Amino acid sequence: MIEIKNIIKKYNRVKVLDNLTFSIKQGEIFGLLGPNGAGKTTTLRIMSSLIKPDHGEVIVDKIPLSDRKGSIQGLLGVCPQEIALYPELTVQDNLLFFGMMGGLSRKSAYRRAEELIQEMDLKEKTKEKVSLLSGGMKRRLNIAVSIIHRPRVLFMDEPTVGVDPRTRAAIFTLLRSFKKNGMTIIYTTHYMEEADRLCDRVAVMDKGKIIALDTPKNLKESLEPLGEISLEEVYLRLTD
Secondary structure: OEEEEEEEEEEOOEEEEEEEEEEEOOOOEEEEEOOOOOOHHHHHHHHOOOOOOOEEEEEEOOEEHHHHHHHHOOOEEEEOOOOOOOOOOEHHHHHHHHHHHOOOOHHHHHHHHHHHHHHOOOHHHOOOEHHHOOHHHHHHHHHHHHHOOOOOEEEEEOOOOOOOHHHHHHHHHHHHHHHHOOOEEEEEOOOHHHHHHHOOEEEEEEOOEEEEEEOHHHHHHHHOOOOOOOHHHHHHHHOO
């Protein structure tokens, strides 16, 4: 589904991504792990076409992003770590705005907004301003606006930061349903237990390079034959 080929990115002559190469399968939840400064966010920004690499290319569904032009609008969805909503607009108006920004007609955006309000358990808050929502509700709406246009690929940058266990479990349930419907999800997190439970495969980044890539189970067994080790311990050993 996605191929990252020989990506190099520099900021002020400092190489942030160093010949990065890996691939992501269609319909998998792919975890991107690494310490702060490893290059995860820059990788996400390049993969989602927000910035361009200095060298290399990203290929989605056998077509380079650079060749897609307008067709990329409905292909990708981005759920940032920060709450990217308009606080003075209502839940419904945020969904309508982002839906039309994603290429939907007003009628389609309205219909899709109704679906997501139900799916995200926000029906009682439909006409409420975002500024009045709880943190967990804002997180759910943040996800909803990123998928209102039904993207085939969803980028999620630490979506569970600061949420309670119940909201985190609800987010996991949503992501598994997205995967079941064929969506490819690229997921960054600092919570190794999340990655272990959720991701089909994980890549560990450090200093702009992939230093390990496999299923959580295989990564654990690579260091302990019986796999009796946490993914967090694997991560700590790899990035030491």
